Amino acid sequence: MRNRVRELRAERGWSQTELGERLGVSRQTVNAIENERYDPSLPLAFLIARAFGLTIEQIFLEER
Amino acid sequence: MESILSTSTFHMQSKQYLKELAATLAIYGAVLSGSIELLTHVDVARPWRDLVALSPMLPAAAMAWVILRELRRMDELQRRIQLEALGFSFAGTAILTFSYGFLEGLGYPRLSMFAVWPILAGLWIVGLMLARRRYQ
Numbered sequence: 737m738r739n740r741v742r743e744l745r746a747e748r749g750w751s752q753t754e755l756g757e758r759l760g761v762s763r764q765t766v767n768a769i770e771n772e773r774y775d776p777s778l779p780l781a782f783l784i785a786r787a788f789g790l791t792i793e794q795i796f797l798e799e800r
Numbered sequence: 801m802e803s804i805l806s807t808s809t810f811h812m813q814s815k816q817y818l819k820e821l822a823a824t825l826a827i828y829g830a831v832l833s834g835s836i837e838l839l840t841h842v843d844v845a846r847p848w849r850d851l852v853a854l855s856p857m858l859p860a861a862a863m864a865w866v867i868l869r870e871l872r873r874m875d876e877l878q879r880r881i882q883l884e885a886l887g888f889s890f891a892g893t894a895i896l897t898f899s900y901g902f903l904e905g906l907g908y909p910r911l912s913m914f915a916v917w918p919i920l921a922g923l924w925i926v927g928l929m930l931a932r933r934r935y936q
Binding site: 777 | 876877932935
């Protein structure tokens with residue numbers, strides 16, 4: 737699944753480690769999500785959306 | 801284990817985990833040497849002899865508990881990586897030990913049960929490297 741996590745994190749000037757701390761996950765997990773190698777669970781997707789103040793649909797894009 | 805956890809909170813948990821793992825490993829080593837020493841130099845009667853021989857398994861059980869607790873603390877991707885690595889080692893160990901078991905039937909030398917776990921651990925490490933690469 738495509739996502740805008742890297743772009744949104746860069747806009748806020750957060751490092752992967754900082755975002756990981758906000759989400760309670762490791763830096764590797766943030767990296768895997770940004771590289772679209774791993775799709776997060778629904779609870780983690782909600783946490784990501786909350787961290788950026790957006791909805792899940794504004795961050796995760798359906799592949800067509 | 802270092803790269804399993806990497807944010808500062810994760811680092812603190814990881815440090816605690818490594819400390820606990822090192823402590824249980826040290827106790828295991830001490831109890832193992834004590835039991836070998838006792839069984840070599842003292843003539844212990846039968847039921848007690850077995851218990852002394854099995855005594856290192858108490859700190860080994862504590863080690864297993866420390867590892868299981870660490871698995872429960874991991875985030876969802878790290879747990880998935882562990883699952884893939886453990887699945888790889890589970891299947892690989894089955895293939896290797898059964899293969900050798902069939903060869904033993906043909907007269908190959910009998911191997912100790914102690915040979916099984918190093919195979920499992922070695923394949924777990926290979927499995928971790930493969931699974932981590934997949935999610936990089």
